[in-house]
Amino acid sequence: MSRRSGILEFAVLGLLRESPMHGYELRKRLNTSLGVFRAFSYGTLYPCLKALVASGWLIEETAGAPEGVPAAALTGRRAKIVYRLTAAGKEHFEELLAHSGPDAWEDEHFGVRFAFFGQTSRDVRMRVLEGRRSRLEERLERMRTSLARSRERMDDYTLELQRHGMESVEREVRWLNELIESERAGRDQRPTGSAAQDKKNQSGDTGGLPRHRGGSRPDPSDDTTT
Amino acid sequence: MSRRSGILEFAVLGLLRESPMHGYELRKRLNTSLGVFRAFSYGTLYPCLKALVASGWLIEETAGAPEGVPAAALTGRRAKIVYRLTAAGKEHFEELLAHSGPDAWEDEHFGVRFAFFGQTSRDVRMRVLEGRRSRLEERLERMRTSLARSRERMDDYTLELQRHGMESVEREVRWLNELIESERAGRDQRPTGSAAQDKKNQSGDTGGLPRHRGGSRPDPSDDTTT
DNA sequence: TTCGTCATGTAATGGGTTACATGATTAC
DNA sequence: GTAATCATGTAACCCATTACATGACGAA
Structure with a gap:
């Protein structure tokens, strides 16, 4: 029952921080964002989602668009299960980001962490x-x-x-x-090309980090695209 | 019971082609020869050995030095189980080497195959x-x-x-x-440095391949360099 | 109406690890 | 005698995949 799996849990939390999603879409995003390092199948994902819900990090939403749900999630078709990060989940994710366990330096763990660097x-x-x-x-x-x-x-x-x-x-x-x-x-100094270049490419702000979904983002044009 | 595992089986057969060994030593060799790509634990190795014996690719030798056994294997200490490749096993290995299944191109599979290139x-x-x-x-x-x-x-x-x-x-x-x-x-053209160099470094024979345990071995000048 | 893709799940299986249990032999 | 390392095994997990079962929805 303890379908947890460390990395997957971490990645799911990270992705859901951006916005609520179906398991189905979650998996797609998972496999493109982290594609290089990892790929997951439903057989792993769904049980893990259940476990995360049980822990209170996520809640399931089934009804008709309980506000925050991106319209895309139910464009008319019967709403399935949308997973949303709870406050506790958000906290937990931050905790995980910061307090990296001893495995955090292993290949895959590192890759996944890196993918969420923008959020820390x-x-x-x-x-x-x-x-x-x-x-x-x-x-x-x-x-x-x-x-x-x-x-x-x-x-x-x-x-x-x-x-x-x-x-x-x-x-x-x-x-x-x-x-x-x-x-x-670097201030913003986002990695480009081969990183470590001192050119003129800071995207404006100096103080911080490339806030996740950095400068570019959001036209919510396509949902599924990826 | 089917403790088989493709790669491990392959690697075990390959190593035992060189000489008979204990499970214990086998594991060490396994983890240094293939170290970059793979490491195995006893929990995997021993059951696999049993399975290979059951298939007839290996035989166990327990008695006191039945000829071919390298002296090292029982320098006085009570002989444990020495695994030796059978004729059938040798054949099977050759078969595996040549007829690479569809997984043969995946990361680990490839790594292990490559490690035994000298034998094909x-x-x-x-x-x-x-x-x-x-x-x-x-x-x-x-x-x-x-x-x-x-x-x-x-x-x-x-x-x-x-x-x-x-x-x-x-x-x-x-x-x-x-x-x-x-x-x-290349004839012998063994890979050195960054491979593909046409210098004067063929080690003598032209026709073939760097016979495993080949005579060359890159000038032992620096070990660690690369 | 049929095909693709969205969507959710589960059971069987695979392939591996850790930790433990056990004991001989060597080197100090 | 005591520690290291040689040596063999097993049971209890862990993590994941595959293949399957199920079904709705949209478009051709």
């Missing part, structure tokens, strides 16, 4: 980025020593595999460095 | 590399269109995440291109 403070972002970086550096270190110890026993392909793997991790670290740099030095 | 023919290698490449290219295409469709609705961090993800995949494709190039043009 620079402090938290820095913590997460640096945590991730040091995790990767440890990994690199382990790879290096392990490679050094067994290199003679490996054939060339295995070696190449290892080399390429390390190179990828190193690239990842460089990317993080750029992001950290950019956060540190 | 150039033809097979080419097939696998090209299969992997086209899989990644499809992925890239999907990412591109999906990004194009929803780019305005994404905040900058999500966007950066997407960008970085695509870049990684692109790099992977370039790597594959180099490998393919190198296989195509």
Whole structure:
């Protein structure tokens, strides 16, 4: 019954913070926003939603458009279940964003967190980025020593595999460095191209962060598009 | 009971082709040879070994050094279970190497296959590399269109995440291109540094492949460098 | 009326981990 | 004698996917 799954819970909460949605649409958004790192199926999502409702982070809405529901959700067709974040849920999400558990630096966890960076403070972002970086550096270190110890026993392909793997991790670290740099030095300094550029591209405000759904947003033109 | 797991089975067979081993050592080798992509625990390995024995791909040896067993396996200590590949097992492995199922191009599957490239023919290698490449290219295409469709609705961090993800995949494709190039043009042409170099580094034989445990191994100058 | 897609769910299965239970052997 | 590491296993979860069951709605 404890269909929870950490990341999924986190991601659902994050997406619902923007606006209430059906499970169906939620899944689509999930798989495009986070697509690179993760994809979820209904078999995971629906039970998880139930669990979140049970915890009080979400409420279900079934009736005919209880105010906030975006018209799109029931353009005439019989309303299904719309999930909406409760106040408690919002709080919980913020909590999760800030207090990253020990898994927060793992590949997928990090990816998902990153996708919601727009909803948190620079402090938290820095913590997460640096945590991730040091995790990767440890990994690199382990790879290096392990490679050094067994290199003679490996054939060339295995070696190449290892080399390429390390190179990828190193690239990842460089990317993080750029992001950290950019956060540190930057006001708005949103990542573009290869991050860490000092050009003239701040979008106006200096103080903060690229508020989620940053400058661009909202024409509610299409709902489903994604 | 079907503790089989495709990749693990494949990897176990591949490692045991080199020499018989205990489950214990097998796991260590598993986690260093394939370390970048995969790690397995005993909870997975032992049941899988039993299943492989049941299938006839392996046999267990318990007695006191039935010939081929590497001395190391029982230097005095009471012999545990040593797993040895049967003829049928060898055949099965070769079959698996060549006839890659439809999953063969997925991340992990590919990684593991690659680690055993030394044990197969150039033809097979080419097939696998090209299969992997086209899989990644499809992925890239999907990412591109999906990004194009929803780019305005994404905040900058999500966007950066997407960008970085695509870049990684692109790099992977370039790597594959180099490998393919190198296989195509190459006799021995083992991958070194960034592959695809035409220098003077063939290790002698021309006809084949870097026979596993090949004679070359990149100058042990620096270990960690890359 | 049939097809696509919206929409919600569940049961069977897969593939894996952690933590535990157990004990021998080696090195100090 | 005591700690590390070799060595083998299992039971209790965890997390997710697939395939299925069900049905409404809109458009051709």
